[in-house]
Amino acid sequence: MNSSVNINNKKAKYDYSLLDKYTCGIVLTGNEIKSIRNSKASLNNAYCEFEGNELFVVNMHIDLYENSSETNYDPKRRRKLLLNRQELKKIEKQVIDVGITVVATSLFLSKKGMAKLNVSVAKGKREFDKRDVIKDRESKITLKRIKKDFNT
Numbered sequence: 001m002n003s004s005v006n007i008n009n010k011k012a013k014y015d016y017s018l019l020d021k022y023t024c025g026i027v028l029t030g031n032e033i034k035s036i037r038n039s040k041a042s043l044n045n046a047y048c049e050f051e052g053n054e055l056f057v058v059n060m061h062i063d064l065y066e067n068s069s070e071t072n073y074d075p076k077r078r079r080k081l082l083l084n085r086q087e088l089k090k091i092e093k094q095v096i097d098v099g100i101t102v103v104a105t106s107l108f109l110s111k112k113g114m115a116k117l118n119v120s121v122a123k124g125k126r127e128f129d130k131r132d133v134i135k136d137r138e139s140k141i142t143l144k145r146i147k148k149d150f151n152t
Contacts (some may be wrong), residue, residue, distance in 0.1 A: 005036060007107040009043035014130065016103055016122035022091070025082035026057065026117050031065040031073075036115050038065075041107055048081065048102035048119055050092060055081045057104055057117065081117065094121045 012018070028036070035041060040063035048057050056078045064073045083091075094100055106118040125133075 005039050005107075005109045007036075007039065007041050007043055009046060009103065009105050011044065012103045012105045012120070012122070014125075014133065016101070016120070016124055018103075018105070018120040018122050019100075020091075020094070020121040021105070022083060022087055022119050022121075023116055024055075024087075024119060026115050027080040027082065028062075028115060029070075031068040031070055032062045033115055034065045034068075035063050036107065037109065040065075043104045043107055046104035048104065050095070051078075053085075053088060055083060055088060055091065055102070055119075057081055057119075060104060060107075060117075081119070091121060099123055 042061040044059075044061070046057055046060040048055050050056075058078055059076055060079060061075050063075060064070065091102060095102060100121060100123055102119050103122045104117055105120050108116055108118070110116050
């Protein structure tokens, strides 16, 4: 079993300030878990929304398993997330605020082979916040480069 599957949403940290992190299970079909084990999934633009008292992930793309005979497969269907009631209530209270959303950050396999999804309660960044992140990253790279040149 390949437990090294780790699919990340790279834009989540760039577009959002991540506040709280939760790990939850996902309700999948047999073919979907096989595709995830083959790393055939994407979290780009994936987010979560409430429907009643349940949380669903939207826009998570899981390719059709290559050996599947399934017809009418929807790779971006809504998938139910498995969280306990206290966590759902806590998330729902935070999402009421304007500008707060729940974003899927990473998809991985647990030690038991179960697909797990890390979701974060997040606040959207403005354009100037993103520029600050880029500026900080570039200054760290420059400092490393100067330090490396100084040591050699």
